[in-house]
Amino acid sequence: MIIPEEHDIAIRIRGLVNAFGDQVVHDGIDLDVKRGEILGVVGGSGTGKSVLMRSIIGLQKPVSGDIEVFGQDMTGGSENDAEALDIRRRWGVLFQAGALFSTLTVAENIQVPLREFYPGLDPALRDEIASYKVTLVGLPAEAGPKYPAELSGGMRKRAGLARALSLDPALLFLDEPTAGLDPIGAAAFDELILDLRDTLGLTVFLITHDLDTLHAICDRIAVLADKKIVAVGTIDELTHLDQPWIQEYFNGPRGRAAIDSAARSGQD
Numbered sequence: 618m619i620i621p622e623e624h625d626i627a628i629r630i631r632g633l634v635n636a637f638g639d640q641v642v643h644d645g646i647d648l649d650v651k652r653g654e655i656l657g658v659v660g661g662s663g664t665g666k667s668v669l670m671r672s673i674i675g676l677q678k679p680v681s682g683d684i685e686v687f688g689q690d691m692t693g694g695s696e697n698d699a700e701a702l703d704i705r706r707r708w709g710v711l712f713q714a715g716a717l718f719s720t721l722t723v724a725e726n727i728q729v730p731l732r733e734f735y736p737g738l739d740p741a742l743r744d745e746i747a748s749y750k751v752t753l754v755g756l757p758a759e760a761g762p763k764y765p766a767e768l769s770g771g772m773r774k775r776a777g778l779a780r781a782l783s784l785d786p787a788l789l790f791l792d793e794p795t796a797g798l799d800p801i802g803a804a805a806f807d808e809l810i811l812d813l814r815d816t817l818g819l820t821v822f823l824i825t826h827d828l829d830t831l832h833a834i835c836d837r838i839a840v841l842a843d844k845k846i847v848a849v850g851t852i853d854e855l856t857h858l859d860q861p862w863i864q865e866y867f868n869g870p871r872g873r874a875a876i877d878s879a880a881r882s883g884q885d
């Protein structure tokens with residue numbers, strides 16, 4: 618499917634309300650994700666970052682509001698709407714819990730979306746696509762026939778990313794991709810995401826707590842607080858805002874350390 622050039626907004630969210638029973642998680646979220654950008658989404662634990670992602674990809678039905686992906690209304694109605702299905706095919710998702718199937722090898726995991734969306738695909742071609750994706754995310758070819766339990770945490774993240782890339786997505790959703798990785802592994806994963814964005818022209822919706830990631834690869838950052846997106850901008854723009862959570866987060870001790878380390882790596 619060709620995505621028309623005029624859609625320079627990849628995701629447009631207006632007035633989004635999400636709730637679980639009486640518990641309102643989002644109370645009128647407005648957000649634009651620009652085509653080709655890496656948008657970081659931050660906010661305290663439990664503020665609803667994962668729920669926001671789930672509602673964009675259709676796993677959480679909003680109470681009200683509008684979500685458009687590449688100009689296509691995703692909340693309007695029938696699940697089988699052909700255009701909405703076409704859009705679904707064009708995104709890849711790496712969930713917070715990773716969620717590889719433990720009884721399938723890495724290569725088989727990568728093939729799951731291919732089997733789902735292209736059931737008629739020649740098995741040899743499926744194998745070929747899977748091994749290409751394994752290489753694309755920087756895993757050795759030997760990782761393909763391995764089971765998730767046989768991989769390190771960092772390799773499992775890469776395998777999850779390979780599966781998210783299996784359908785050649787235009788849009789990538791990543792929920793805390795570097796959580797649990799050591800700083801070197803996390804930095805390498807950041808580089809990989811940046812590389813993939815640049816080479817494949819992806820738009821990336823990236824939920825993260827990792828201040829180094831925000832500095833290293835995000836074009837803009839959206840801050841979720843008080844059930845709304847309270848600010849969107851570059852790190853520099855955000856650090857100048859007089860919002861309590863933002864000040865504490867970016868200008869607190871860990872925020873300052875990340876700024877210093879970003880400045881140091883800029884000098885190298």
Ligand SMILES: Nc1ncnc2c1ncn2[C@@H]1O[C@H](COP(=O)(O)OP(=O)(O)OP(=O)(O)O)[C@@H](O)[C@H]1O
Nearest residue numbers: 637640642660661662663664665666667668669713
């Ligand atoms: N399926 C569900 N049923 C009921 N409540 C839920 C469900 N999923 C999430 N919630 C609630 O919605 C709120 C937001 O959860 P969410 O997982 O989006 O937070 P988060 O910002 O991603 O947090 P974290 O940074 O810890 O991952 C929480 O209060 C959570 O308990």
Ligand SMILES: [Mg+2]
Nearest residue numbers: 666667668713
């Ligand atoms: Mg979450």
